[in-house]
Amino acid sequence: QVQLQESGPGLVKPSQTLSLTCTISGESITASHHYWSWIRQPPGKELEWMGAMSYSGGTYYSASLKSRTSISWDTVKNQFTLQVRSVIPEDTAVYVCAGGPNYGTTHRNHYAYWGQGTQVTVSS
Numbered sequence: 001q002v003q004l005q006e007s008g009p010g011l012v013k014p015s016q017t018l019s020l021t022c023t024i025s026g027e028s029i030t031a032s033h034h035y036w037s038w039i040r041q042p043p044g045k046e047l048e049w050m051g052a053m054s055y056s057g058g059t060y061y062s063a064s065l066k067s068r069t070s071i072s073w074d075t076v077k078n079q080f081t082l083q084v085r086s087v088i089p090e091d092t093a094v095y096v097c098a099g100g101p102n103y104g105t106t107h108r109n110h111y112a113y114w115g116q117g118t119q120v121t122v123s124s
Contacts, residue, residue, distance in 0.1 A: 002026035004097045004115035011121050012091075018084040018120060022097030027113070029078050030055050035103035037111070038071065038082045040093040048093075052103035053080050060103060087122045094119050 008020035022036065029036060037052040051061040053071045061069055065084070073080040084091060100112030108114055 002099075002113045004099060004113050006095060006097050006115050006118040008095075008118060008120070010119055011123065012087050013124050014088055014122055015086055018082075018087050018091060018122070020082045020095055020097075020118065020120070021079050022081075022115060024078045024080075024099065024113075027099070029053075029073055029075055029080060033101055034099055035060075035101070036073075036080050036097065036099045037103050038095060038097055039106055040095045041117075042090065042093040045093075047106035049104055049106050050082065050084075054103075089122045091122045092120065 003025045005023045006020055012018045032055055034055045035052045038050040039047055040050055041047045049062055050065050051069055051071050053059050053073055059071050068085045070083045094117045096117040097115040098111040102110045
């Protein structure tokens with residue numbers, strides 16, 4: 001059974017860098033034709049796809065967040081990490097990692113794997 005678990009600080013101050021890690025169990029992060037995404041949902045708003053890393057190490061980003069976002073991986077630990085720079089209160093959201101053969105979508109049924117999500121609040 002494949003499981004994804006997000007981890008990271010629940011509170012980040014404005015202008016700092018938000019860093020979240022998704023640990024994958026039950027599947028290799030380099031499994032062929034798998035893509036590993038970050039998705040978020042601000043309070044009262046819709047889900048937003050942020051970016052993804054491919055099984056071969058390629059990265060893809062939402063155009064609206066590309067300038068502040070980066071995704072990296074650790075193939076030994078089977079983890080991928082999201083960083084959002086210069087955070088603002090509007091970055092407050094539940095952040096979810098997801099994986100499967102698709103990326104760039106917010107439809108849960110387009111993903112084979114979906115984490116439980118973690119709340120991140122941006123506040124001084």
